[in-house]
Amino acid sequence: MVRPPRDRFLSALLQRIREYGGAAALRVDDPLVAQEARRICDWLEGRGPFCDMPYIHFSRQIDYAEIAGERIVSALFPLERTDALVAWVKRETGLELDVAHDHARREPKAWASSLQPAVRFIGRNLLPQTLKKAIYPLWMNSAAFANAASRYDAVRLDPDVERFIADYYAPDAALYAEAQRFAQDILQPVRMAG
Secondary structure (H helix, E strand, O other): OEOOHHHHHHHHHHHHHHHHHOOOOOOOOOHHHHHHHHHHHHHHOOOOOOOOHHHHHHOOOHHHHEEOOEEOOOOOOEOOOHHHHHHHHHHHHOOOOOOOOOOOOEEEOHHHHHHHHHHHHHHHHOOOHHHHHHHHHHHHOOOOEEEHHHHHHHOOOOHHHHHHHHHHOHHHHHHHHHHHHHHHHHHHHHHHHO
């Protein structure tokens, strides 16, 4: 399963800031995201395949699909086309799968951003860990949050960062385009038969 490289990069930024910066509910247009993007691009500059855990979400998808330029996977699917994956598995093995893709990075809506410092203080300092764990999913799925990926296209980073993403992840963009064609080819016979 592959994903559009720029979307994956933005999602990885939010994940990194959450894991290593302690900011769990950040909007993708927050200045901290743009600053971290520049730092990540500087770190990635000139780097080939790597497995440094603090940066692993920024590894190229092509590095999981190929080794030394040789393809090591037999099928690629866009992340949003689980229907094609299901059809391919059925065609290849006869197995029927139910593949749900219900994970979506959440971000506070603009009006809710001002609540974040108070909520973060309460969560970190006043609530017992068990209660915090219990209410966290409810809070993240509340009306105060939206799907972050729906805004990735609207967010513009520094032009040098945008250029770096396009260049560094160009092989991933080609891989994603290939996956889209593969998914379409898999579903074509299904559509004709249906």
